[in-house]
Structures are given as structure tokens and as C-alpha cells.
Amino acid sequence: MANAVEATELVKTFKGGVRALEGVSLEVAEGTVFGLLGPNGAGKTTAVRILTTILAPDSGSARVLGHDVVHEAAQVRASIGLAGQYAAVDENLTGRENLRMVGQLTHLTRKVASARADELLARFELTDAANRSVKTYSGGMRRRLDLAAALVDRPPVLFLDEPTTGLDPYSRVALWGVIEELTGAGATVLLTTQYLEEADRLADRLAVVDHGKVIAEGTSEELKARLGATVLDLNMGDDERAKQALGVLAGRWPREPVLSGATVELQLDGGARVVTEALRVLEEADLVPSTLAMREPSLNDVFLALTGHGADADQSDGKEATK
Amino acid sequence: MSTVTVAGPTEMPRAGLRATPWRAALDSLVVMERNLIAYRRVPESLFFSSVQPIMFVLLFRYVFGGAIKVIGFRGGYANYLMPGIYVQTVAFGSVATSIGLAEDLQKGIIERFRALPMARSAVLAGRTLADLVRNVFVVLIITAVGYAVGFRVEGLAGFLAGVGLLLLFAYCLSWGFAVIGLSAPNSETAQVMAFPVLFPLTFAAGTFVPVSSMPGWLQGFANYQPVGEVVAAARSLMVGGPGPAANHVIGTLLWCLGVLVVLAPLAVWRYRTRTT
Numbered sequence: 336m337a338n339a340v341e342a343t344e345l346v347k348t349f350k351g352g353v354r355a356l357e358g359v360s361l362e363v364a365e366g367t368v369f370g371l372l373g374p375n376g377a378g379k380t381t382a383v384r385i386l387t388t389i390l391a392p393d394s395g396s397a398r399v400l401g402h403d404v405v406h407e408a409a410q411v412r413a414s415i416g417l418a419g420q421y422a423a424v425d426e427n428l429t430g431r432e433n434l435r436m437v438g439q440l441t442h443l444t445r446k447v448a449s450a451r452a453d454e455l456l457a458r459f460e461l462t463d464a465a466n467r468s469v470k471t472y473s474g475g476m477r478r479r480l481d482l483a484a485a486l487v488d489r490p491p492v493l494f495l496d497e498p499t500t501g502l503d504p505y506s507r508v509a510l511w512g513v514i515e516e517l518t519g520a521g522a523t524v525l526l527t528t529q530y531l532e533e534a535d536r537l538a539d540r541l542a543v544v545d546h547g548k549v550i551a552e553g554t555s556e557e558l559k560a561r562l563g564a565t566v567l568d569l570n571m572g573d574d575e576r577a578k579q580a581l582g583v584l585a586g587r588w589p590r591e592p593v594l595s596g597a598t599v600e601l602q603l604d605g606g607a608r609v610v611t612e613a614l615r616v617l618e619e620a621d622l623v624p625s626t627l628a629m630r631e632p633s634l635n636d637v638f639l640a641l642t643g644h645g646a647d648a649d650q651s652d653g654k655e656a657t658k
Numbered sequence: 659m660s661t662v663t664v665a666g667p668t669e670m671p672r673a674g675l676r677a678t679p680w681r682a683a684l685d686s687l688v689v690m691e692r693n694l695i696a697y698r699r700v701p702e703s704l705f706f707s708s709v710q711p712i713m714f715v716l717l718f719r720y721v722f723g724g725a726i727k728v729i730g731f732r733g734g735y736a737n738y739l740m741p742g743i744y745v746q747t748v749a750f751g752s753v754a755t756s757i758g759l760a761e762d763l764q765k766g767i768i769e770r771f772r773a774l775p776m777a778r779s780a781v782l783a784g785r786t787l788a789d790l791v792r793n794v795f796v797v798l799i800i801t802a803v804g805y806a807v808g809f810r811v812e813g814l815a816g817f818l819a820g821v822g823l824l825l826l827f828a829y830c831l832s833w834g835f836a837v838i839g840l841s842a843p844n845s846e847t848a849q850v851m852a853f854p855v856l857f858p859l860t861f862a863a864g865t866f867v868p869v870s871s872m873p874g875w876l877q878g879f880a881n882y883q884p885v886g887e888v889v890a891a892a893r894s895l896m897v898g899g900p901g902p903a904a905n906h907v908i909g910t911l912l913w914c915l916g917v918l919v920v921l922a923p924l925a926v927w928r929y930r931t932r933t934t
Contacts, residue, residue, distance in 0.1 A: 423769050
């Protein structure tokens with residue numbers, strides 16, 4: 336499949352020597368969702384700004400649908416939509432005026448821009464507020480309008496910079512639905528997020544960014560696999576029964592079960608089948624565990640393992656040079 | 659939410675992508691319209707930018723005016739004063755360009771514009787054009803106030819020529835203030851940065867007092883600096899004196915050209931390279 340977005344060794348240093356990007360490369364296949372995951376200040380926004388032609392990289396190159404972001408910026412701009420974490424909509428205009436303006440500036444005809452504005456207002460539940468100035472909008476409404484503005488000319492590639500930061504849970508889930516709808520219609524989405532859950536839920540592939548570098552890349556499953564598989568904790572009630580259970584379960588799977596007090600820990604490389612087999616074997620041996628616990632390695636575990644700090648840790652040193 | 663498809667890369671009817679001058683002009687008009695809507699929605703800003711020149715008219719006409727000796731003007735000091743007030747008003751009005759651009763940067767709107775397939779020059783052209791319209795509006799108000807305090811023009815043609823010239827001057831000045839707006843960290847600072855430029859230009863000129871009353875070393879500056887030229891030109895055109903208009907009109911046009919040639923590209927460059 337062709338790549339909608341390709342970046343090669345992007346480097347960007349801001350005034351004051353802040354190294355925002357130190358050689359970021361990534362590839363986003365057409366029609367997929369790519370998640371750029373990292374804490375504040377990791378360089379996510381800088382990467383998005385370069386890919387959307389807002390910033391020029393110091394070195395390295397990037398292409399969107401085959402067009403160079405520096406030398407063919409006009410073509411790139413014609414095929415992208417950007418929704419940022421700062422909700423860049425005009426406060427003094429109404430919601431409808433904002434969308435119409437963007438429509439006209441993306442060179443839709445006045446009539447089409449108007450119709451498209453109304454369609455998007457309806458889609459994002461802003462019809463009632465369409466003729467109110469954005470100043471009166473709530474934070475969530477502004478974010479929806481900002482996203483709608485990014486979709487006005489139906490761009491094939493969308494960049495969503497922390498689209499759900501600061502949204503209430505309802506709006507967040509609604510936005511996830513929109514993103515799924517977009518990719519369902521064939522759009523390519525690159526989104527940045529600090530939320531592991533969100534990246535896990537939405538992204539086909541992920542890049543974990545920290546201090547301006549991609550420190551891991553792959554599907555969410557691949558990243559989790561780096562830390563080993565899901566762990567099943569079988570609490571047998573007492574140490575004696577646990578030893579017996581260990582004996583029964585040994586030698587069946589590539590990864591041997593491990594004894595930890597009254598608990599047998601089983602690595603689930605083979606997926607859920609391992610669970611059913613283990614329980615069947617234990618039941619036959621009359622060794623039914625008293626409690627069961629399943630531990631999924633979370634992306635937070637991934638982050639912790641890769642960076643030595645959690646994904647939610649705010650970093651003041653690599654401060655993102657934005658506003 | 660309803661079930662209307664949000665997007666999907668469907669081709670939408672649109673004009674060509676080539677950055678033709680026609681395209682750039684249309685984009686500029688869209689941005690201008692957007693800025694004018696904002697001015698209309700926040701009438702306070704327009705109100706207060708009219709109050710200040712009105713106060714200046716009253717202050718100079720009735721407080722300082724009696725102590726200022728001007729000769730050869732029908733209508734006396736009111737006729738001497740008003741062309742100066744016009745120039746001062748539109749020059750101060752063009753600071754709106756700095757403030758507006760700094761605000762747009764601050765609020766991230768420029769970021770959105772920069773990712774749109776619109777002409778690069780349209781944000782600046784749309785802003786300066788909106789500020790031109792704003793200046794026209796303020797000029798109308800000042801004219802009414804001027805008339806009330808005794809300002810009488812020499813002839814309508816000359817008056818309109820004078821107004822046209824000073825609006826052109828203010829428009830060019832807007833491009834200069836665009837540079838400040840695009841360099842300032844925020845709109846408050848943009849305003850503060852504009853005044854050290856504006857004060858010497860508007861006051862060290864024949865705006866309110868005759869240049870001949872100033873010390874010799876200052877007279878050269880006061881006569882030939884941009885505001886000095888445009889005040890003299892506007893005064894000659896509107897109330898017929900002192901001296902012929904032609905030289906000052908040419909001086910004004912040269913300054914306009916100079917400001918545009920040097921500062922407009924600088925503003926566009928700042929717009930392209932400003933990273934936040």
C-alpha cells in the first residue's frame with residue numbers, strides 16, 4: 336500500500352537551542368490511522384507542524400501524498416486538514432462563518448462552502464449554535480468546530496494534534512467515532528495523543544516519541560509484545576496446591592509457568608487458548624484456582640520500559656516551543 | 659450525531675490551485691471580510707478608536723489652539739488643525755494592523771491559515787484592507803466633528819484628494835505596522851512597540867503646530883519625514899495652503915512607495931518565517 340505520509344530524519348531546533356526533533360522518521364500507509372504517542376514536549380506538535388507545512392525542518396524531508404512539504408507546500412496544503420490542540424477558530428465569527436471562511440479559503444465555491452458548512456454543523460451537533468459567535472461556545476464546542484473546519488474540503492489526509500485533550504468523556508468517544516468514520520471513508524489520519532488508551536483504541540500503527548526521537552514503532556500489539564505477553568495469575572489458595580498446579584501445567588507451552596508463592600503465573604503468548612487449556616487441565620486434576628487475574632501489559636508499561644518514565648510525566652526540559 | 663458522512667477524500671468542486679493574482683485577491687477579500695465582521699462585532703474597539711481623535715480635536719481646538727499662532731487660514735486654527743488630525747488619526751488607526759496580527763498569531767488562527775491552500779499574502783492584504791476600511795469610517799466621524807468646530811474645506815475635489823492621499827499613506831503604514839505585529843510576542847506588546855515609532859512621527863511634524871516654531875535642528879526632520887510630508891500635502895489640498903501641494907504630494911507618494919517596497923516584503927517574510 337502506498338504511503339500517505341513519509342518523513343525522513345526530520346530535525347528541528349528552536350531558538351534557544353531547544354532540540355524539538357532529533358531525526359524523526361515515520362511512514363503512514365494510506366487509509367490508516369497513525370498515532371504519535373508521547374508526553375508533553377516530546378516533539379509531537381513540532382512534527383505535525385512540519386508535516387502540515389507550517390514549519391520548515393532544519394534538515395530531513397517529508398512528503399504528503401508524494402508532495403514535498405517544503406518545495407511543494409501548496410499541493411500539500413490542498414490535500415490536508417489540520418485540527419490543533421489550540422482550537423484555532425475565530426472567536427468573533429459565528430460557527431457557520433468560520434466554516435464558510437475555511438471553505439472559501441480552500442477555494443470551494445461560495446455555494447458549496449455554505450452547504451458544506453451546514454452539513455458539518457449538523458454532523459457535529461452545532462446547528463443550534465451556528466449563528467452564535469464562537470466566543471459563547473464551550474470548550475468542547477470549539478473543539479468540534481475546529482475539527483469540522485479541518486474537514487471542510489474533505490481532505491484525504493488529516494492531522495489531528497491532541498484532538499481529545501481536555502474533552503469530556505462523551506465528546507471523546509464521539510470524536511473517536513468520527514475518526515473511525517473518516518478512515519472508513521478512506522481518509523488517512525495522523526493523530527498525536529498523550530492518552531495510551533486512545534492510541535491503543537484508534538491507531539493501526541504507533542510511534543512512541545520522546546525527546547524528539549521515535550523510540551519505538553509498530554502496532555499496539557507489537558509494542559506490547561516487546562514487554563512479553565499477557566500474564567494470567569492463578570491463585571491456588573495455598574503453596575502446596577500451587578506446586579501441584581505448576582507440575583500439571585509444566586511442559587505444555589513454549590513459556591513455562593512460574594511459581595510465586597500461592598500463585599502460578601502463566602504467560603499467554605498463545606492468546607486465550609492457553610487460558611481455556613490451563614483451566615481444563617487444572618479442573619481435570621481437581622486443582623481449580625481460587626481466583627484468577629489477567630494482566631494486560633499496558634502502553635504505559637511500554638512507555639515506562641522504553642523511556643524510564645511514565646507517559647503522563649510532564650517534562651519541563653524538552654519544552655515544546657509553541658505558544 | 660447524525661449519520662451524514664463527515665469526509666472521505668471526495669473531490670469537491672473547486673477552482674484551480676494555481677496561485678494566480680486573481681486567486682490571491684479573492685483570498686484577501688475573504689480575510690478582509692472576516693476582519694470586518696470582527697470589527698462590527700466588537701464595536702467598542704471602533705468606538706474608542708474614534709473617541710481618541712475626537713478628544714484631540716477638542717483639546718487642540720479649544721485648549722491649546724488659542725496659544726498656537728497660525729496665519730493665512732480661513733477658519734483659523736480649526737482649518738490648520740483638521741488635516742493634521744486626519745493624518746494623526748489614520749496613522750494611529752494603522753496600529754490596528756499590528757494588534758490584529760499579533761492577536762491572530764496568539765490565538766492560532768494564523769496557524770490554521772498557514773495550513774490552508776490560500777495565497778500567502780492574503781492574511782496580510784486582508785488585514786491591511788480591513789484596517790483601511792476602518793480608517794475610512796473613522797475619517798467620516800472626524801469630518802463631522804471637524805465641521806462642528808469650524809472646519810471648512812476649500813473645495814470638495816481638493817478635500818477628497820487629500821483624504822484619498824492620507825488613506826493611501828495609512829494603508830502603506832499598515833504594512834509597516836504588520837512587521838511589528840508579526841514580531842511582537844502578544845497584542846499588548848505590539849501596541850506598546852508601535853507607539854515609540856508613531857509618537858515622534860505624528861508630533862514632530864506640522865501636525866498641530868507650525869514647523870517654523872520648532873528649533874532649527876528639528877525643522878528638517880519635521881518637514882521631510884513621512885508624516886510631515888503627508889500633513890503638508892493634505893493641508894494644501896484641503897484648505898489651500900501654505901504653499902503648493904504638488905511637492906508634498908510627490909514627497910508623500912515617494913514615502914508610500916518606499917515603505918511598501920521595504921516593509922511589505924519584510925512583513926511577508928516575517929509571516930512566512932514566524933514559527934509560533
